[in-house]
Amino acid sequence: MSTIVPDKKNAVGAATGARNLAIYLAACLFVGFGLFPLYMMITTSLKTDQQTFAWPPVWLFTPRFQSYYNALFVFGGRSADHYLFNSLVVTLSSSALAVFLGAMAAYGLARFRFRGNRDVAFYILSTRFAPPVGFIVPIYLMVQRSGLLDTQIALIVVYTSMNLSFVTWILRGFFLEIPIEIEEAALVDGYTRWQIFLRVALPLVRPGLAATAILSAIFSWNEFLFASILAPGDAATIPVYLAGFSASMNIDWGEYMAVGTMAVLPIMIFTLALQRHLVRGLTFGAVR
Amino acid sequence: MAGIYFRDIYKSFGTSRLFEGLSLACPDRKYLCLLGPSGCGKTTLMRIVAGLTEPDSGEVLIGDKRVNGLPPASRNIGLAFQNYALYPHLSVAGNLAFPLRAPIRRGRYRQAEIEERVKRVAALLRIDQLLHRRVNQLSGGQQQRVALGRALIHDPGVLLLDEPVTHLDARLRYEMRAEIKLLHDRIGTTTIHVTHDQQEALAMGDLIAVMRNGRIEQLGAPLELYHEPATAFVAGFIGDPPMSLVHARLAQENGNTIVQVAGSSLSLSEALAAQANMAPSREIIVGLRPKQVALVERPEAGAVATTVYSHGRVGREQQLVLTFGRDEVHCRTSSAIHVTTGDKVWLSISLDGAKLFDAASGRALAHT
The missing domain is CATH 2.40.50.140 (Nucleic acid-binding proteins)
Structure with missing residues (x-):
């Protein structure tokens, strides 16, 4: 008997081991599938043309940064850094605006009772029901008539309005979670609504601010459709510039991939930097 | 320092009428306990003093000043919430200093004075070794002291305590009761203390107002209530058993x-x-x-x-x-x-x- 028990245990252990291994392999496969394009992009940006088109593929090679140099300093016209800068301005401005305005709207919807409160909240969400391409013509005309075609302002305004609805909805939930007594305490302590919003409510929804800032930034950074139509020239953002590569007769794969890599980096750094603020549970234990 | 007076207060919530002509006085420097079962309106009455709830009609006076319509900040009150409601993003010191840094008191306290007051009130409540802690790292009793300190730090004319010791365990509850009472004897701030615990009210109040369904059943000193209950409800509520x-x-x-x-x-x-x-x-x-x-x-x-x-x-x-x-x-x-x-x-x-x-x-x- 005493020998059977450990045997059985081992059998069970082996079974779970095999199961875990299978799950692990499947997960690796999936992650690999997701990351492979990124790997290809980065390695191609570091290869020579010869290495890029070699068959069988070259797995080991000495990286060279010629493509980056070319993209930044050699190419004619505006170079990649100009469009990266455009993207940075548009993304940071529109995200900051969307998060701040959205936070104010969300706070109002969460804290004040007024006629049609829920209707307003639903209306804000409903602005995202229609596919954006549906109103690209009216927006184009509005931007054109106000003389903002091919400006960063046009993109900032459009992206802010597109991000505002989901920022408001997400933050409204965060504000609703703040115990009302904390804000009442601040009222008694001598603060006005506006100061309570800034000094009590906003710090308490920091995870929400970080989450919505990340999502808005990713959207603005990657948005292509509106950018390509409203700002096709000097104010173009990096996705529009990137698309220009594939349209040319002769694709410079190394440079194309170098710009692609440079386009991924800022948003990745931004997300990683804000990620630590995503920790939940700041208000946990505030009241009992 | 100031007394608190309610005159002919009416208050309804939707269709349910809570107060119908309630009047009550808490003289200056007294410790008044509002005692009653849940739903009797004691917390609402306290919130009316604080300005967090406005009565439909009737007057509220702090001292000889009518405070109806005044925002909570202008009433010079200290309020300790039942659930403490500390600011989770601030340290103990930050919580205590928060009322002093309020815009309504801008320019009244210099930085050095704020620090000194924080130290003084922390020493008074024996939380001086915790000043740099986050409030969610504190025990219930410590949080309760911070809440009390935050209510006291700006020398309010009136102190409002909503079930201040209810959430503490039995031993700590006895301790804090005695300490709050001692504190009141020392600083003498007019206090309204909301509780559903008759023992607590008997032990702490100079005056007790027993409430039921939005009415004051009896207002009197603890022994008066015990020996001469004005109504059967009071008689059945006070004493153990x-x-x-x-x-x-x-x-x-x-x-x-x-x-x-x-x-x-x-x-x-x-x-x-x-x-x-x-x-x-x-x-x-x-x-x-x-x-x-x-x-x-x-x-x-x-x-x-x-x-x-x-x-x-x-x-x-x-x-x-x-x-x-x-x-x-x-x-x-x-x-x-x-x-x-x-x-x-x-x-x-x-x-x-x-x-x-x-x-x-x-x-x-x-x-x-």
Whole structure:
């Protein structure tokens, strides 16, 4: 008997081991599938043309940064850094605006009772029901008539309005979670609504601010459709510039991939930097 | 420093009316306990002082100043919430200094003075070694002290405490009760303390206002409430155990007024008979302290039959709840006896010192 028990245990252990291994392999496969394009992009940006088109593929090679140099300093016209800068301005401005305005709207919807409160909240969400391409013509005309075609302002305004609805909805939930007594305490302590919003409510929804800032930034950074139509020239953002590569007769794969890599980096750094603020549970234990 | 006065307060929530012409005064430097079961309006009354809830009509005065419509910040009050409501993103020191840094007090305190005050109030509440901690790293008792300190730090004219010790464990609760009381004796700030715990109110209040359904049942000093309850509700709420309330009927026997209850007759002393004769109807409620009832071994003259409803031992004594007619009677024995639920026991009742109430209104029958 005493020998059977450990045997059985081992059998069970082996079974779970095999199961875990299978799950692990499947997960690796999936992650690999997701990351492979990124790997290809980065390695191609570091290869020579010869290495890029070699068959069988070259797995080991000495990286060279010629493509980056070319993209930044050699190419004619505006170079990649100009469009990266455009993207940075548009993304940071529109995200900051969307998060701040959205936070104010969300706070109002969460804290004040007024006629049609829920209707307003639903209306804000409903602005995202229609596919954006549906109103690209009216927006184009509005931007054109106000003389903002091919400006960063046009993109900032459009992206802010597109991000505002989901920022408001997400933050409204965060504000609703703040115990009302904390804000009442601040009222008694001598603060006005506006100061309570800034000094009590906003710090308490920091995870929400970080989450919505990340999502808005990713959207603005990657948005292509509106950018390509409203700002096709000097104010173009990096996705529009990137698309220009594939349209040319002769694709410079190394440079194309170098710009692609440079386009991924800022948003990745931004997300990683804000990620630590995503920790939940700041208000946990505030009241009992 | 200032007294707090309510004059003819009306307040409804939707269709349910809470206060209908409530008036109440808490004189300067007094410690007033608002005592009542949940839903009686005690917290709402406190929120009306704070300005977090506005009455529909009626006046609220702090000192001789009408504060209706004033924002909470302008009322110079300190408020400790039942759930503490500390600022989770700030340290203990940050929480304590928060009222001093409020824009409404801008320029009143210099940075050095803020720090000094924080230290002083922290020392007073014995949380000075915790100043740099986050508030969610504190125990319940420590959080409670921080909440109290935050309410006190700007020398408010009025201190409002909403169930300040309810969430603490029993030992800490006794400790904090004594400390809050001591604190009040030292600083003398007019205080309103909301509680549903009659022991707490008896131990802490200079004055107690017993509330029920948005009405003040009685306002008085603790002993006054204990010895001279104005209504049957107060009698049944105050004391541990409280008075037993027994429905009874007045009758005449040989020219004397007697009390009939559950088939038994009890005679009244002269003083009580005089009171009983003032009764508007024959239906009354008799309030009995536990010491007025005693278990007896066998049926004897004046003893009544009761049934054991529940029993429990507290130290050497045994506490019994007995069913008597349609009411329950609390009774104590000095030595342990063996009874089980449903047993029939005999009770000798002494009506000396009993309180008589009109059954319909619940009001105490007045002396002569």
